[in-house]
Amino acid sequence: MTExxxxxxxxxxxxxxxxxGSGLKPAQRARYLRIVDSAKQLASEGGYDAVQxxxxxxxxxxxxGTVYRYFPSKNQLLVVAMVTQFEEVGEYFSGADLPGDxxxxxxxxxxxxxxxxxxxxxxxxDALVRAVMFADASSAPELDRLGxxxxxxxxxxxxxxxVTEEVLNAVRIVADVWMSxxxxxxxxxxxxxxxxxxxxxxxxxxxxxxxxxxxxx
Amino acid sequence: MTExxxxxxxxxxxxxxxxxGSGLKPAQRARYLRIVDSAKQLASEGGYDAVQxxxxxxxxxxxxGTVYRYFPSKNQLLVVAMVTQFEEVGEYFSGADLPGDxxxxxxxxxxxxxxxxxxxxxxxxDALVRAVMFADASSAPELDRLGxxxxxxxxxxxxxxxVTEEVLNAVRIVADVWMSxxxxxxxxxxxxxxxxxxxxxxxxxxxxxxxxxxxxx
DNA sequence: GCAGAAAATGTAACGCGTTCTACCTCTGGA
DNA sequence: TCCAGAGGTAGAACGCGTTACATTTTCTGC
Numbered sequence: 001m002t003e004x005x006x007x008x009x010x011x012x013x014x015x016x017x018x019x020x021g022s023g024l025k026p027a028q029r030a031r032y033l034r035i036v037d038s039a040k041q042l043a044s045e046g047g048y049d050a051v052q053x054x055x056x057x058x059x060x061x062x063x064x065g066t067v068y069r070y071f072p073s074k075n076q077l078l079v080v081a082m083v084t085q086f087e088e089v090g091e092y093f094s095g096a097d098l099p100g101d102x103x104x105x106x107x108x109x110x111x112x113x114x115x116x117x118x119x120x121x122x123x124x125x126d127a128l129v130r131a132v133m134f135a136d137a138s139s140a141p142e143l144d145r146l147g148x149x150x151x152x153x154x155x156x157x158x159x160x161x162x163v164t165e166e167v168l169n170a171v172r173i174v175a176d177v178w179m180s181x182x183x184x185x186x187x188x189x190x191x192x193x194x195x196x197x198x199x200x201x202x203x204x205x206x207x208x209x210x211x212x213x214x215x216x217x
Numbered sequence: 218m219t220e221x222x223x224x225x226x227x228x229x230x231x232x233x234x235x236x237x238g239s240g241l242k243p244a245q246r247a248r249y250l251r252i253v254d255s256a257k258q259l260a261s262e263g264g265y266d267a268v269q270x271x272x273x274x275x276x277x278x279x280x281x282g283t284v285y286r287y288f289p290s291k292n293q294l295l296v297v298a299m300v301t302q303f304e305e306v307g308e309y310f311s312g313a314d315l316p317g318d319x320x321x322x323x324x325x326x327x328x329x330x331x332x333x334x335x336x337x338x339x340x341x342x343d344a345l346v347r348a349v350m351f352a353d354a355s356s357a358p359e360l361d362r363l364g365x366x367x368x369x370x371x372x373x374x375x376x377x378x379x380v381t382e383e384v385l386n387a388v389r390i391v392a393d394v395w396m397s398x399x400x401x402x403x404x405x406x407x408x409x410x411x412x413x414x415x416x417x418x419x420x421x422x423x424x425x426x427x428x429x430x431x432x433x434x
Numbered sequence: 435g436c437a438g439a440a441a442a443t444g445t446a447a448c449g450c451g452t453t454c455t456a457c458c459t460c461t462g463g464a
Numbered sequence: 465t466c467c468a469g470a471g472g473t474a475g476a477a478c479g480c481g482t483t484a485c486a487t488t489t490t491c492t493g494c
Contacts, residue, residue: 133350
């Protein structure tokens with residue numbers, strides 16, 4: 001909806017979500033980050049169920065009430081964790097020019113990298129993906145932020161400068177397929193290779209059309 | 218992976234899931250259906266949180282332990298409920314020839330009908346969608362069944378007789394976008410019109426390509 | 435019919451997310 | 465320097481998903 005500068009190390013816009021843990025004093029920001037980090041660690045170790053709020057509090061060296069001061073629920077905490085993970089991926093790929101001659105190839109490069117991340121820590125991503133998909137309306141800002149991070153990532157990987165409405169729609173479709181496929185991967189109905197094969201089809205579909213449109217227009 | 222006949226009114230294959238509550242004696246089948254129905258009712262009334270296992274048991278006139286004999290968890294119960302809802306939609310559209318001259322138009326007809334169903338009972342579908350997306354590996358059979366119902370629905374609506382691998386892939390992409398979009402709708406990030414607009418883009422994308430392929434091949 | 439198995443019942447108990455309460459400890463402004 | 469209030473702490477308590485169990489009811493094969 002509202003346009004984005006599509007990068008900007010410092011976010012300072014009010015209308016929509018920004019990188020989490022921003023307007024906090026140092027000590028608070030440290031606590032905030034420790035809590036998110038503990039959640040990720042516990043997720044890595046034992047998946048969604050192992051992320052127990054008491055355990056998060058313990059590991060963060062913080063009282064249970066404090067966890068709830070920063071995050072209104074376990075699920076929102078995990079959604080924030082997911083956002084930070086994808087932000088990391090986004091930053092990782094933000095500078096470099098990606099190899100590959102077509103948008104399709106470049107996006108698939110990013111996806112291959114992402115899938116290998118998933119495979120290194122299946123429990124964690126199982127927990128995060130399920131939390132994101134389970135999230136209710138109260139997580140809407142974080143979910144919007146996640147969508148924004150994803151679409152930016154794909155749009156940038158594609159190497160498309162002018163992000164028209166057409167491009168945005170296309171990229172959103174790729175992101176949707178990506179999330180659905182992650183769910184299938186998380187609950188074991190789809191292998192890592194299956195994920196990549198499926199995404200390959202989807203990306204080809206979407207960007208074939210874009211190329212045609214751009215050649216025509 | 219394993220191919221599907223992609224229709225067949227009666228499912229009788231062992232490898233994957235079949236319509237739920239099949240191999241039960243009448244009294245048991247009745248209980249089973251009453252439980253699923255109670256869950257749907259409670260979901261309609263108060264969403265995911267209102268589907269409380271004790272309440273389901275009460276309303277079904279059954280002991281709590283009995284609910285757990287039939288369904289290993291609240292979430293699986295809701296997944297089954299979701300499957301039955303989409304089976305209903307599938308049956309509704311199974312006989313009739315759909316209006317519309319192109320696959321795109323016919324599928325959009327089905328989607329418009331589905332969205333209006335959602336709008337009539339947002340709480341219920343919020344609960345069901347979230348349950349499906351939250352499901353873990355133990356619900357894999359039911360989720361496969363759901364995927365099968367969805368792809369059959371879309372393939373049939375499209376009016377494509379020979380379901381090639383190509384067609385299957387395409388339809389799966391539509392189904393993926395559909396599920397992701399339902400999630401966005403469920404947590405209030407996307408309006409009903411937004412859902413339809415987005416699906417319109419996706420369906421056009423996928424079936425434009427199929428038409429070209431079929432004209433070419 | 436009937437013995438034994440399977441299914442259903444009612445109820446208690448446990449675990450974890452979430453809330454609440456009472457108390458302590460910083461921090462920043464007069 | 466002091467104090468008021470936000471922020472932090474410890475721990476109890478509550479609700480609901482889930483499990484366990486003793487008992488009763490309903491099937492099934494003989």
